Amino acid sequence: MRIALVTGGMGGIGTAICKRFAETGMTVIANCLPAYPRKEAWLAKMAADGYRTVQAAEFDVTDLVACRDVIGAHTKEIGPIDVLVNGAGITRDATFRKLGAEDWHAVINSNLNSLFNVTKQVIDGMSERGWGRIISLSSVNGTRGQFGQTNYSAAKAGAAGFSKALAQEVVRKGITVNCVSPGYVDTDMVRAIRTEVRQSIIDGIPMGRLASVEEIAALVAFLASDEAGYITGANIPIMVACTCMANRCDPQSVCARHSIRYWMRIMVQRITR
Ligand code: CAA
Numbered sequence: 126m127r128i129a130l131v132t133g134g135m136g137g138i139g140t141a142i143c144k145r146f147a148e149t150g151m152t153v154i155a156n157c158l159p160a161y162p163r164k165e166a167w168l169a170k171m172a173a174d175g176y177r178t179v180q181a182a183e184f185d186v187t188d189l190v191a192c193r194d195v196i197g198a199h200t201k202e203i204g205p206i207d208v209l210v211n212g213a214g215i216t217r218d219a220t221f222r223k224l225g226a227e228d229w230h231a232v233i234n235s236n237l238n239s240l241f242n243v244t245k246q247v248i249d250g251m252s253e254r255g256w257g258r259i260i261s262l263s264s265v266n267g268t269r270g271q272f273g274q275t276n277y278s279a280a281k282a283g284a285a286g287f288s289k290a291l292a293q294e295v296v297r298k299g300i301t302v303n304c305v306s307p308g309y310v311d312t313d314m315v316r317a318i319r320t321e322v323r324q325s326i327i328d329g330i331p332m333g334r335l336a337s338v339e340e341i342a343a344l345v346a347f348l349a350s351d352e353a354g355y356i357t358g359a360n361i362p363i364m365v366a367c368t369c370m371a372n373r374c375d376p377q378s379v380c381a382r383h384s385i386r387y388w389m390r391i392m393v394q395r396i397t398r
Contacts, residue, residue: 126178129349130196130206132156132186132243133213135167137312138262141342142210147176149346154199154206156213159183159191186213186239196246205250208349211240211261211284216314218273229276236280240287248295257300258349261288262341265308265364281306285360292358301357303348308364311335332365 129146133139134155146153153176157164164181171179180203184195200206214236217228240261251257266274267281285304292302309315309326315335318326327335341363347353348361 126150126152127207128152128154128204129208129210130154130156130182130199130243130247131210131212132239133262134210135161135163135181136212137314137338138307138310138341139210139212140167141338142212142345143171143179144174144176145339145342145346146208146349147171147178149350151178151208152203153179154182154203155179156182156184156186158185186243187234189242189245192242192246196243200246200250205254206247207251207254207256208258209244209247209260210345210349211243211259213239214262214280216274216277216317218277218318220273221275224276232276233280233283236277237283237287240284244291248291248300251300252295252298255299257295257298258353259288259291259300259302260345260348261302261304263288263304263306263360265306265362268306268360268362288360289358296357301348301354303356303358304360305341305344305348306360306362306364307336307341308362309335310341311337330365331367336363 127150129151131139131142131146131153134143134153135157139155143153143155155167157167161183164183168179168181182195182199184191186192196206215232217224217232219225219228244259247257247259251259261284263284264277264281266278267283267285270278285306288302288304295302309330315323327333344361344363348356
């Protein structure tokens, strides 16, 4: 039975990934922060829903020593990690001129330095056993940038670079290393965006809706499978990539008709403020 570690495993996308992994028969270690208040309720709900191979591991992904100690203890107890999902991450959105050093470092530590801290703990074992899957959650905002997210975009671009480089180093060890880059997903993180800003983001999605967490988990589960053995070093976007369909488009695209509509909405917001 394969063992998977999912950092940020009790968040929206993390939970969906844990469920998919458990459904395929894996033992799943869902990471959360130490003293995470929702841990017991989360575990109880998973057990009640029939996901009995799921357990918790409390450690802060920004703390290298804690990653080593806690992952080491779990490995000793239940066995080595076969599949790692680097899913833990935070946002501290602010325009760059307002962004403080604390919020810069918090996002880089949680979303990028964490990949070093956690992946370090599993890579040797995977190499020795000749099989492994490492999947990191990047973001489309890492590739295209996003207003108010210099910290997050930099970290997510870093995650993609990390994966592409590591993929080359372990390609002959039976380990694949990939990123998935979701667009906007129906999670607490996106729900926390100011209402009018969030609405304008949704208005700009040609499909007219956010992605579901299950849609992200499905791709992660595939990348973790044996069948995905020939995919490595990829950064796969999960978004609606077409624009100007059904009278909708990316508000920052070059489509004149829709960018005029976007800027008119900004003007109206300013006048009515
Ligand atoms: N492009 C250009 N200009 C823009 C803009 C844009 N996309 N959005 C806003 N502006 C303009 C505004 O019109 C405003 O202009 P004026 O000062 O002339 O009036 C100015 O920039 C300041 O905008 P805000 O009022 O929004 O500034 P703020 O300081 O109040 O808020 C912010 C800044 C918190 C970053 C806010 O803009 C915001 O929440 N943006 C969304 C950020 C975002 O997409 N976060 C994603 C979180 S989810 C996630 O990250 C998951 C994932 O992987 C996708």
